[in-house]
Amino acid sequence: MESILTINNLTKKFGYLTAVKDLSFTIKKGNVYGILGPNGSGKSTTLGVVLNVVNKTSGDFHWFDGNISTHNALKKVGAIIERPNFYPYMTAYQNLKLVCQIKGVDYNKIDEKLETVELLDRKNSKFSTFSLGMKQRLAIASALLNDPEILILDEPTNGLDPKGIHQIREIIKEIASTGTTILLASHLLDEVEKVCTHVVVLRKGEKLYSGKVDEMTSSYGFFELKCDKEDELVKFLETHKTFGNIKVKDHLITAFLNEPLESASFNKLLFEQGFTLSHLVQRKESLEEQFLTLTNNK
């Protein structure tokens, strides 16, 4: 698959603090990536480096096939970082016109993209009169102007109210469905879980994991069970080799799998052993649980 961004051994130090440590990963075309990590884990710094606003200390990165200068590559990229930055005294339309001039895009795209983010009726209002949600949506419109090969979003829902968050997510989903490559940095895990296919997990500037979302922890999920013969069931499960960790809380038994097991055959097995279940749910860990497992283990 065509690679869009390649980062090799990237390191960034701010004085004595190492914000990004020996980071390498590749972004392939067509996937939706999430960069996960708590605050201060180096997400924004990494994006800052590849977006030409932060100087790297060592290592290197290149866009596309590497035969294009960073600033020219950025003309094919759409990016929003942290807060929407526009000229407050210009209208939405004028601000986007300026972006068109920088990126070398035709002006007729402006109305189309304003329509996408539902701001067309406010196109002649000054940027300073916009609410935060509208500013963020304008930023998305601006990032989409050049029909980018990749859309980079850094905390796009930060500081928005629930309605604003929902609007932004819908827009992101819509863009993802068109096949655009997306790189989404966030510390909100459910946000990433809802749209991303791949994740890069960072902690203190170091990469903990990069790959598909569902392969993040080598886990086969778990069963949640309820049964009248609780103690006997727990004993049975503990001797069974398919199960690892067994937890009991408020009469709810959680049994983690060591190897794949279908819920139907599991149910059949238990019935044959004389256990009648009142509750049976098979689940995979949520991204949040996987993330916590990953960040705690290492």
Next chain:
Amino acid sequence: MYRLLNIEFQKLRHNRASKILIITYFVLLTSIALIAAIKFDIGPIKFHLAEMGIFNFPYIWHFNSYIAAFFKLFLAIVIVSMMANEYSNKTLKQNLIDGLSKKEFVLSKFYTVIVFALVSTLFLFVVSLLLGLGFSNYTELSIIFSDLDYLLAFFVKLVGFFSFCLFLGVLVKRSAFALGFLFVWQFIEGIVFGVLRWKTDAETATSVMQFFPLNSMSNLIKQPFSRLSAVQSVANQVGEKFDFDYAVHWYEIVIVLGWTAIFVFLSFRLLKIRDL
């Protein structure tokens, strides 16, 4: 280059404060013509400034470019703020992300500086030409178009001064502080001159000071007043004789161009090494 200028003018065009300052500046440049209207007519004392010879070719080139240079402060405010605002609005960051290189960013500002200086010079040329044609005692073509090097000096002076402002805008990131720094720098040059003069002699002090940025810029166009024949005749009567070098020297132009290059380069360097 056209693209970069276009980007910068798009930013300036919609900024009301900049627009007002730019318009004020050009109105003030035109207002030099109003000097012609200064006329005292009190009984026996008749005084009409326009008839004192200040609008005679080629002296008018010197006089007008000297006076017009005072108004450059208006454009200096525009230039400092067009740089500092990019920092305070964080639009510099956005511009870079959108695909403008740091070099293009500095160039777009520098080209704007050149356009400002060029338009000012053309404006000054037209105003002075019209005034001269109206009031000058000599209107032979060869006289009209002599001493035009004052206009060149005016142009170089503006480019140098505005580049200094540009650099201060990048360095300080806040328009008000950058302008404050400009005045502080003026004081520093004054103090250095004072100290040099006190420790050595006037000649050494002047020859060292000509290499300082603001001093080199003001050296380009010397004060024209003592050159006026009316002033000289008064001076002769009291037995004083001015011996002053009014000419624009090539090395003075070179020094200012040198500073311009240094300021633009330093702006670029600063931008390059800073993390945004």
